[in-house]
Amino acid sequence: MNVESYVKFSKPFIDALRETFKVMVNSDITAHSPRMKSDNKAKGEVTAMIGMNGTVVKDGKDQEFNGMIALSFRKEVYLKIASAMLMQEYKDYHEDVEDTGSEIANIIMGNAKKVLATQGYKIGMSTPTRVKGLDYEIKYPGNTVVIETTITCAHGDFTFDICYRES
Numbered sequence: 171m172n173v174e175s176y177v178k179f180s181k182p183f184i185d186a187l188r189e190t191f192k193v194m195v196n197s198d199i200t201a202h203s204p205r206m207k208s209d210n211k212a213k214g215e216v217t218a219m220i221g222m223n224g225t226v227v228k229d230g231k232d233q234e235f236n237g238m239i240a241l242s243f244r245k246e247v248y249l250k251i252a253s254a255m256l257m258q259e260y261k262d263y264h265e266d267v268e269d270t271g272s273e274i275a276n277i278i279m280g281n282a283k284k285v286l287a288t289q290g291y292k293i294g295m296s297t298p299t300r301v302k303g304l305d306y307e308i309k310y311p312g313n314t315v316v317i318e319t320t321i322t323c324a325h326g327d328f329t330f331d332i333c334y335r336e337s
Contacts, residue, residue, distance in 0.1 A: 179286070180204075180317065180332055183239060186281035187321065187330060190274055195254045197324040207316040210307040213329040214242040216263070217308060218271030220279050220298040226336070227290040235291075236311050237334035241275055247326035254325060263302065272298035311335065 184201050191199045219240035225232040243251065245263060252267035253259045255274075260267050275298045283293045301308075310316050314333035321330050 179334055182282040182285035183332055186278040190277045191323055195251055200322040202320040204317045204319040207318040212242045212306055212308055215245040215304060216248045216271055216302050217242040218275040218298055218300045220275045221296040222293050224293040234337045238311055240308055240331040241271055243328040247328055250325035272300050
């Protein structure tokens with residue numbers, strides 16, 4: 171996939187992230203320069219991710235694709251975001267906040283999916299999942315290039331990863 175196609179595919183996800191944080195977390199975001207991720211290590215203690223697959227019409231033909239988005243948060247940033255989203259202060263990670271990241275990932279995917287449908291993408295999405303811990307790797311779909319972007323919001327920095335591959 172060329173850079174122009176990748177940017178066009180990624181933009182609806184960043185726009186959806188921006189809108190989700192504005193509405194659900196009451197915070198603007200700044201997306202810093204994206205870069206190719208050099209390893210599969212998560213950049214925080216909590217990661218929410220959701221996979222996607224489907225077809226896209228290119229040159230009059232259906233072409234299959236797959237990919238994934240992942241949001242990785244340091245625990246203290248995750249708790250601040252969960253507190254803002256749930257309108258209650260949380261100091262510890264527990265069952266009340268464990269689905270916050272997955273819900274954000276689900277909203278981002280759903281909103282980006284609507285925009286990408288107008289560009290010929292038919293996207294199926296998986297159920298969001300989350301991982302909590304230290305020093306773990308994210309299993310991205312095979313043969314994909316992962317682009318990592320640092321995101322800054324009022325509650326701190328986190329990373330947004332997106333990978334995509336057409337077959």
